[in-house]
Amino acid sequence: MTLPVPTLTPAFDVEVALGPLEDHLGTSAGHRRVVPILGGRVSGEVDAEVLPGGADWQLVRPDGTIEIDSRYSARTASGDLLLLHARGLRTGPHEVLARLGRGEDVDPTLYSFRTTVTVETSAPALAHLQRSLFLASAQRLASAVHYRAYRVG
Template identity: 25%
Template sequence: MKTLVHRHLMTLQLEVDFGRTRRIGAIASGYRGIAQVTGGSFTGERLSGKVESGADWYVIQPDGTLLIDVRLNLNGEDGVPIYLTYQGAMRGRGDAMARFAKGALLDPDEYSIVVNARLESGDARYAWLNALTLVGTGTQTLSGPIYEIFEIGESLT
């Protein structure tokens, strides 16, 4: 049996302008909105830089689950453009998601955020990013989420 291993790639901290959230409204699968990402940073042993811009095209399902669909423009610390996209969900216990929807800062034990991610770059120095399989976990803050992003695979070199 092969073992699935993981290695920390980066910590991603996003700045979200919640005041500029575009509320699309009720749709068949819940409630659609678009939250603007105005900045942030990412740091790791092999990858660091700044978040330029992006957004989360989210859906709040009737049970309160927040479906996440984020696309970001990143700049490596050397100025190389990198694209990051991730999808996932934030789920809470009890009334946690109802309180979150009203702007409450939740205790980390009340919810989970799990995402799968993909990085892309056309620069030869960052070609290794294009083949990575990535997963992450998130933490809510008042200024935006913080994610720990991990590379996963059968063996990591």
């Protein structure tokens, strides 16, 4: 049996503005950090404003790899709401991760920052987004994250 090879088709870009990192240090789950999402923009197959109030709940592994778990809402110009959920990993050489930790802008080809993205919505016109899995390639900037989401086909 031959299984289909997944394809990637560009779907949308997301830029989120980030608030100051909240370092919860060692919790029962591990080294927990929370990064507030202050706003931003979704553009492409769907255009929407990222609403303040979301966050990225991170776990920092002993090797410096960060487990990403971010959730935030966005609203289209017509008032439709979306809930985006991105889960993945940011990892790379220790010195590159240290630069990112200091808030430096680092060439995204020097580290790996990948997430899966799912979308929830009650808007019939956007329901197709809920029937797709998206894989994103991301870049961490000093006070923002930018990613491009690709539909997995």
